[in-house]
Amino acid sequence: MSMGSEEKCSALNGKYELGRLLGHGTFAKVYHARNLQTGRSVAMKVVGKEKVLRVGMMEQVKREISVMKMMKHPNIVELHEVMASKTKIYFSMELVRGGELFAKIAKGKLREDAARSYFQQLISAIDFCHSRGVCHRDLKPENLLLDEEGHLKVTDFGLSTFSDHLRQDGLLHTTCGTPAYVAPEVIGKKGYDGAKADIWSCGVILFVLLAGYLPFQDDNIVSMYRKIYKGDFKCPPWFSPEARKLIAKMLDPRPSTRISIAKIMESSWFKKSIPKSLRTNKEQAEDEDNVEKGKETETMNAFHIISLSEGFNLSGLFEEKKKVEKEELRFATTKPAGSVISKLEEVAKMGNFSIKKSDSSVRLQGQERGRKGKLGIAADIFSVTPSFLVVEVKKSSGDTLEYNQFCCNELKPALKDIVWTSPTGSSVPTLSSGC
Numbered sequence: 001m002s003m004g005s006e007e008k009c010s011a012l013n014g015k016y017e018l019g020r021l022l023g024h025g026t027f028a029k030v031y032h033a034r035n036l037q038t039g040r041s042v043a044m045k046v047v048g049k050e051k052v053l054r055v056g057m058m059e060q061v062k063r064e065i066s067v068m069k070m071m072k073h074p075n076i077v078e079l080h081e082v083m084a085s086k087t088k089i090y091f092s093m094e095l096v097r098g099g100e101l102f103a104k105i106a107k108g109k110l111r112e113d114a115a116r117s118y119f120q121q122l123i124s125a126i127d128f129c130h131s132r133g134v135c136h137r138d139l140k141p142e143n144l145l146l147d148e149e150g151h152l153k154v155t156d157f158g159l160s161t162f163s164d165h166l167r168q169d170g171l172l173h174t175t176c177g178t179p180a181y182v183a184p185e186v187i188g189k190k191g192y193d194g195a196k197a198d199i200w201s202c203g204v205i206l207f208v209l210l211a212g213y214l215p216f217q218d219d220n221i222v223s224m225y226r227k228i229y230k231g232d233f234k235c236p237p238w239f240s241p242e243a244r245k246l247i248a249k250m251l252d253p254r255p256s257t258r259i260s261i262a263k264i265m266e267s268s269w270f271k272k273s274i275p276k277s278l279r280t281n282k283e284q285a286e287d288e289d290n291v292e293k294g295k296e297t298e299t300m301n302a303f304h305i306i307s308l309s310e311g312f313n314l315s316g317l318f319e320e321k322k323k324v325e326k327e328e329l330r331f332a333t334t335k336p337a338g339s340v341i342s343k344l345e346e347v348a349k350m351g352n353f354s355i356k357k358s359d360s361s362v363r364l365q366g367q368e369r370g371r372k373g374k375l376g377i378a379a380d381i382f383s384v385t386p387s388f389l390v391v392e393v394k395k396s397s398g399d400t401l402e403y404n405q406f407c408c409n410e411l412k413p414a415l416k417d418i419v420w421t422s423p424t425g426s427s428v429p430t431l432s433s434g435c
Contacts, residue, residue: 012083012090013083014036015035015036015037016033016034016035016036016042016044016092017033017034017036018031018032018033018044019031019032019033019034020032022043028045028046028047029045029046030043030044030045030046031043031044031045031046032044032095033092035092041095042080042092042093042094042095043092043093043094043095043096044090044091044092044093045090045091045093046088046089046090046091047088047089047091048087048088048089049084049086049087049088049089050087065079065082069081069082070132071128071129071132071134073124073125073128073129074151075121075122075124075125075151075152075153075154076125076128076129076153076154076155077093077094077096077145077153077154077155078093078094079091079092079093079094080092080093080094094153096145096146096147096153096155097147097148098145098146098147098148098149098150099145099146100141100142100144100145100146101118101141101144101145101146101152102141102142102144102208105208105209105212108212109209109210109211109212110209110210112210112240112243113272113273115206115209115210116269116270116272116273117273118144118152118209119202119205119206119209119270120270120274121151121152122144122152122154122202122205123202123261123264123265123270125152125154126139126154126198126199126202126261127261127265130195130198130261135194135195135197135198136154136156136194136198136201137194137197137198138156139154139181139198139201139202139205140181140201141181141205143155143156144205179224179225179228180204180214180215180216180217180224180228181201181204181205182197182200182201182228183196183197183200183201183255184200184228184229184230184231184253185197185255187225187228187229187384187388188229188384188385188387188388192255193255195261196255196258197255199250199258199259199260199261199264200250200251200255200258202250202264203247203250203251204216204251206243206246206247206250207233207235207247207251210238210239210243211235211236211239215233215234215247215251216228216232216233221330221390222382222384222390222392225384225388225390226384228253229253229384229385230253231251231252231253233251235247235248240269242267242268242269243269245267245269246259246264246267246269246270249263249264250264328392328393328394328395329392329393329394329407329411330390330391330392330393331390331391331415331419331420332384332388332389332390332391332419332420333388333389333390333391333418333419333420334387334388334389334420335389335418336389337359337360337381337383337389339418340362340379340381340389340391340418341357341362341381343414343415343417343418344357344362344364344379345357345362346414347364347410347411347414348364350410350414351364351366351406351410352366352367352368353365353366353367353377354367360380360381360382361378361379361380361381362378362379362381363376363377363378363379363396364376364377364378364379366398370398370399370402371399371401371402372397372398372399372402373397373398373399374397374398375395375397375398375399375402375403375406376395376396376397376398377393377394377395377396377403377406378393378394378395378396379391379392379393379394380392380394388420393407393411
């Protein structure tokens, strides 16, 4: 994303001096910048307009930016202003220098009082935004930053929809993360309450802070889905009774009975050592006189432009050895097993494969000899819930390159209509075969 000096001047109106590149993700480059009027350092995130226009979201962007400008809270990364040139959108944001909270977990679990302090700040930020009709929907490790004083800063609040529209194939890599922070009702693709889903994610975060590992962890992704859907986890013995009780109420798989933020803040564990700096929701509301009444009850989607970090890969923390990359593909679907089998039968006919099938598996056998013999493919269908299936496709014989080419050129295009795309973009993973 190169920028000419003429465009920089016209877009930034001489107000900011752009410095070194701090980092870049899929959708944005982030520069250190200095406000020439105040001398304040900021993070300047730059996004191409064409990406926004391509997905038809310009009006939503404008509306959500106006909401984000109201999100002034000590534990939320502040959006100072938005500028634009003919081809770029510029976001002047609070510069947070302390790194990610979860980098601390690499050294081991936190003491309970330290975990409580971070959790109190997280809940304060979420309570504030929920009171303004904004849900995060994508709480995960890389969205929890620390400033130089060690204060928690939540980023990407109300900004995660952008990634939905830029990831259309529904086939996700294992390296993109795990569904470990996602509420079961989101995985099940039911209509869901964004505020309730945020509370679940906060429960997972609190568990990790106290335990040093994830509550829902399994080498088999289907087993992990099932554990999340059932709320199947165990607290380690060092958790206090109050912490166990609170986490169990937050990780209730039924959103209708899951604890509310108000009740979290009333819990005995939360109320221990509440810092004076944490303002109540009422005090925050009084400080925000400029909030438009019409938007206080409107639930906003998120827009994932404001993302400096490309993510913190937790696999190294929770797995004793690195997994060997497998020649396999996974995808999720809400279609019945019969529809999946029918699609695979169509693929077999087009690709000159013989086929063997059962109610939960399909075996394709190539008729032509390749570089390492005939290509064989096995597809197994697992039921996570009655209406949510995970399909695992593996190479059973033949050449890996030929298998990858088949997946990219034949299999993925054929399955496009039945593959489920996650409502939170990066939240639910699938495996790619290397396209």
